[in-house]
Amino acid sequence: MSLQEELQGLPPAKLAVESVSKWFRTSRQSVHALDNISLEIAEGEFVCLVGPSGCGKSTLLDIIAGLEVPDEGRVMADNEPVLNPGRHRLVMFQEAALFPWLDVIGNVMFGLKLKPGLRNKERLEVAKFFIQLVGLEKFSHAHVHELSGGMKQRVALARALAPNPRVLLMDEPFAALDALTREQLYSDIQRIWQKRRKTILFVTHNVREAVCLADRVILFSRNPGQIREQFEIPLPRPRDINSIELAEHAGEITRALKGYVTGEVAE
Amino acid sequence: MSLQEELQGLPPAKLAVESVSKWFRTSRQSVHALDNISLEIAEGEFVCLVGPSGCGKSTLLDIIAGLEVPDEGRVMADNEPVLNPGRHRLVMFQEAALFPWLDVIGNVMFGLKLKPGLRNKERLEVAKFFIQLVGLEKFSHAHVHELSGGMKQRVALARALAPNPRVLLMDEPFAALDALTREQLYSDIQRIWQKRRKTILFVTHNVREAVCLADRVILFSRNPGQIREQFEIPLPRPRDINSIELAEHAGEITRALKGYVTGEVAE
Amino acid sequence: MRRFLLATLFFVVLIAIWHFLVKAGVYSPVLLPSPQSVGEYLVGAARDGTLFQATGVTVRRLLVGYFIGIMIGLPLGLFTSASKFVEDTIGVLALGLQTLPSVCWIPLALLWFGQTESAMLFVVVMGTVWSVVIATDTGVRNIPPIFARAAKTMGSTGLHKWTKVILPASLPFLVSGMKQGWAFAWRSLMAAEIYVTILTGFGLGHLLHYGRELNAMEQVIGVMLVIITIGLLTDKILFSPVERFLHNRWGTGLR
């Protein structure tokens, strides 16, 4: 397998979230994090989740990944129920969650080493490719604690992209990045996504970012976490984040978002 | 001292960064993080730092706080050299850095307890006020690991604001927050800042945010970290982040930012 | 419930194996007494009060010695982690002294305290304190630095920093160190009770020693069982709640 082939890789997966609910119960209180969420994501679809802080987006990602068990409902991946986490559904967490005992390249190699069918040289090649993609080739051997906040997030991004999973669950992957690095990565991610056709679920607070990347944007509301509305984004790709159509779509979604919140307050 | 008085508090401080340089040397490489930075911040000024990832913004904040020692140059606060960190120059870190052994209100109380001249009842009142400000009154007694990413950041914000320091150094305080919560906090922060007149240095990747909040926006460039340009923002307050003048200013700064980066690439 | 049953089953099986080993006569019954005879010894010693009295004496010494050990070791450990000079002197001493067997302290204890309860405490404290020093030192050194930085910038210095930040931040390490310190305290006390015979109290160590001296293996094993039980109880009473609190607060230990 060459680097080129590797970049194409496996077929993407279909996801179905079937009326999932989740409560977090502690001795002090019970938080209703997700309330009866149903959601279908087609093979190779790019879906963005947008919603207020604490509405259960990260929790939903955890459940789809198999890291948390829902209290009600279930998640199906390719018509198989999700019971355990596994390398086909990879999560990029909200925190960078890098391993301090490995350097940058070690962290990026971690997932690759767990991927069968590759020779070590190829793995190294892939790892280097992605480190370069996020612009950290000079820091290949840096320790995790020596990186700036944004650099950590970029390493985590490279680590998530490198093993080319069938489903990628990304939790605010660009939150700590500046606008220019972001824009660069928007086009890279889109390019990679088009080549590899993977299923992506992407959490963001930036509506323009969501519109720029997604086939569909899903709006969450809080207390309990529920799906409020979904928007198809029929724009052609590659999209430019500064284009006017994109801004219009974003405006529409933002208005909807505000509506719910003010509505929420009124209720 | 009542809560009202407390919200007014101490006079702000004047900061002067005098040709500060900083290298990080490890066995593998030497990173030139800051190169001859000089900067004056007037009493009660609100300054935003904008720049690419890894350009040394957090490092500069650390140096001003007294947490890191510059290799060259020095920092003066009210004409006294900064040698140690202290409660008059409070940092809100890029990571939330909450104390896991304290609950939410314990974390917010931490800085307050170190502030002399307050009765414990007043401290509690102030803490509750800020927890309410960031919308977490329901989670006052939650443990840190039970909070979502955005909620952690809001607790850190409350913890930073509560002791009313003379200088506030904030490192991407809104990165993990959704647009609506942010907008709410923009106006809250502006209100508090106008009442309390503290000196604020604020790192962000969101140019509109910077324009919305700052008296002055400072552009950093990378490798080594240097000040590239400064923009005065003469807009009247309170500012609306969606206003057209603000968007114009933001556009100007974004163009300048892009120019440097493309220029950098060309160099 | 199922967990409890399974665990009980395990120990019942252990005792059964022991029973059949004895029955099979592989080893002389003097060397490996049967569970029954150990049980009989325990019942007898419990009836005439020896066991409770000895346990009481030992546990009291243990708690006092351990407590003193922590009261000395904890601050010393904080000092070694805070000052290079203390690290190079007391810290180096602690590293060397913690490997010393308790028996080394006995002549010194006799010399300084005579044949008193204090001599015994001295041995226990010497057996505990260095390991507490080292555990504390390691704990402090492994704190994520961001906590100290956050605290400093909020104006926490000196005593406040140590008690409100450094100590709680290193708690997960400290508790693990305290557990080891507890084991050291036990072992030192047993040595002390064997070597320093004093009349103010007859402890489990004496019971163990004389059981061994008289080759009364059922007594030796009986006392061993008592020690094991006390070890378990302490863990459940002293350490488990703290650990549960920590895991709860830190969100660790979930797997």
Add this chain to the structure above:
Amino acid sequence: MRRFLLATLFFVVLIAIWHFLVKAGVYSPVLLPSPQSVGEYLVGAARDGTLFQATGVTVRRLLVGYFIGIMIGLPLGLFTSASKFVEDTIGVLALGLQTLPSVCWIPLALLWFGQTESAMLFVVVMGTVWSVVIATDTGVRNIPPIFARAAKTMGSTGLHKWTKVILPASLPFLVSGMKQGWAFAWRSLMAAEIYVTILTGFGLGHLLHYGRELNAMEQVIGVMLVIITIGLLTDKILFSPVERFLHNRWGTGLR
């Protein structure tokens, strides 16, 4: 350099105090020999080779026993942290057994191994292994769960998860546990050498014991000094580099 001088000064002062205590004649010179007589003993024993031979024997036993203890204790600790059943059985046993003094193992060791080198190793291993089990268990339970989550979602399970994630993530704890385990190994070996006399080797424990038996306090203190020195050297050779590596990688220990 200045650090080194200061530390040296400290120890010189300690020795001076000792010297003057002896000179003042407060304590019987038999119980508290002078630094000179200890020095003479050390020189003499070094000359005739006793000291080196005994040190060699002891250190070899120590390393072998410690190594076996870790080879058994580490996986056991991983098991106890991984499975509720093992936790309720082996874990509970470990908690109880770690407080048992080494002397308890001697009859069993002799029963199973006779007066052999293996009996001695058995005592050392029993003194070390439970504390390693508990340290490992605690270490694993204190790992920030995000590491395990991140690893799982990248497809790390089973052996890979344990060796490539859980173990390295708990390293800071493990190292502190290993240090304590080392002290336990020392103390157990000293007890073993005192109680199990075998002819295959005459170790520092014997030297210490016979020093005490013969009221030769200068020998006792001389051997104590040797033990302290070995303890320090091990720390510098075995543990310090690992700790430095950890602090370097994790970014801790900076203050």
Add this chain to the structure above:
Amino acid sequence: RVGHFPNITHAQGLIAHNLSRQGKGWFEERLGPGTKIEWFVYSAGPSAMEAIFAQSIDLTYVGPGPALNAYTKSNGAEVRLIAGSANGGAALVVQPDQNLKTAADFRGKKIATPQLGNTQDISCRAWLMASGLKITQLGGDAQVLPTQNPDQLQLFQQKRVDAVWTVEPWVSRLERESGGKILVDEKDVATTVLVSSAKFLREQRELAKKFAEAHAALTDWMAKNPDEAQKLIRAELLAETRSDMAPDLIAQSWKRIAFTAEAPRASIESFMQNSLKSGFVKTAPDLSKLFEKP
């Protein structure tokens, strides 16, 4: 302040301690009013001698080995042997099926002794060497294995040692519990002596003298009332060790021990000679100051 061990060979100490416990103290009655005896129990000689050095006790019953050591170590300055206490009780016990008759038969065999360099260990080595065997500290023609008493019994039962040279009550236990046969019985070798600190002797010679006399009287009384003495011993052992000793075991051991207040000068001197021969002592110390009758 007097020390002793909870051993049957320390019978005087045990009995007197028990009487003090009952409020009819033997020594208290004979040392005159106002004298209080504080009893200390030790489990091994070195601890007792350390206590003498640390001046936390004035007198103690102890084996001749530790006493001699302490004397040598302090260059004769700190301890004095003021009376004998018990002789005999030590013996060489062999496996019944091994057919060991003379020292020469022990070539290649394993013999356990209680402790390197103690009375029995040295006797054993001397006895073996006397018949031409070469014995070194760690080997030689026969292996002399210093082993703790309880472990000796265990190893003997497992037939992991061929013979044991030890003291009562272990000799009797070896006989009773493992069918050991006695090959050598050391009848007049000292096993326990009464030792005083030199300082005590210097400063309170009168008291020491009375104590030695009372000790002799007690020894006589024991010879006349063995049954009662054994009962007191058993009670005291139970009180001190919380472990019961079978009365017939005490009785059997009793037979082999000779209690005497006579200072065992000859025995100590021959012990000294043996130590020299087996290389534990390089130069013979001057024993002249050791024996001192108050």
